[in-house]
Amino acid sequence: MKTGRGSILLIVAGVAGLLPTSLGAAEIAVDARQYPGPAWSPYLVGALLGVLSWLTFYFSDKPIGASSFYATIAGLLGKLVARKHTEKLAYYKSNPPVVDWEFAFVLAAIAGAFVAAFTGGEIIAEWLPEMWQARFGEESLGLRTAVAGLGGILMAFGARVAGGCTSGHGISGTLQLNVGSWIAVICFFIGGIAVAMPLFAL
């Protein structure tokens, strides 16, 4: 218990020190606002996401969440490659990888986003985001693959340790006034800002 608190304090102090440093480094190379904004008002979209959460609670008895989708895919693939080993892992013992509600939900979200982009004339069809190209050049597909892949690994690992992601904690947990979710989402942004600032600093 004592060591636990000590480590938490140490990490918080470390990031709290990193944050002003990165904010201070401030000269940011690219202005994100020169690229197209959202199609709809963020307040309208936010309100509709709130209503959507009423519906998933009422009809499906489920909070909105996304990160477990990737854990399910990882478990299903793991079972294809090394069935016994995967089934023995503590996480998959308590969360057996099956095509479940969250799985169908996130898969359908890909299609929903396609419909939204298609009907709104916003299909992007590109391998490198414009803002990434402005910072790292047009010939940076290899770098993007490595950075996004590493980011994904860290993000999924962090989500599993924290118990959720920007959907499960960031929307569903916070709206239920869960203390741990508020702490987690604040840490998502602290960690994100602390890495994004140096990444885009001149």
Add this chain to the structure above:
Amino acid sequence: MIDLGKAVKTSSVAEPAAVESGGRLLGAVLFGLAFGFLLQKGGVGKYHILMGQLLLQDFTVVKIMLTAIVVGMVGIFTLHRFAKVNLHIKPTRLGPNIIGGLIFGAGFALIGYCPGTAAAALGQGSYDALFGMAGLIVGSYLYAEFSKPLKASVEKWGDKGKLMLPEALRIPRPVFIPLFACLLVGVLVALGRFTVR
């Protein structure tokens, strides 16, 4: 122990089934379609809008999240008061919430999408989301690989059980929720005034 709610709805799902029924999966598909649709319309499938938030240039993400929280909170707690929904509260564990949260955030800045918005990004044709999704799958397995020692160590640090803000602050829910909604709306109004986007 905190009473998580006076109103209790009997769960429609008695046992977590090994395979979900067709009807429940149909619901998941319909709600998932709406979720992805809204994320794309909100612009949060776009790399520059998510990175713009982390660079504190574009506040679209925070505006969407806070609005969803206000609307969701008022509705869910009203439905819960009349025993129409169950709450789904995850335990508060300070150690994993903070450490996992910071690792998640660092990954967020590198990939530029989060687990849900990566799905929206892929749907609108931002193919680099695929690299991030591959990483998310690898990272999930990596966690599972170490889940036994993690559950026995980090994940036990600062375990507070199921803890909600009104109970933590000792304010009755019917008082806390309207006050908190006003506070969040105040933050939204301030963001609207002082941010360009």
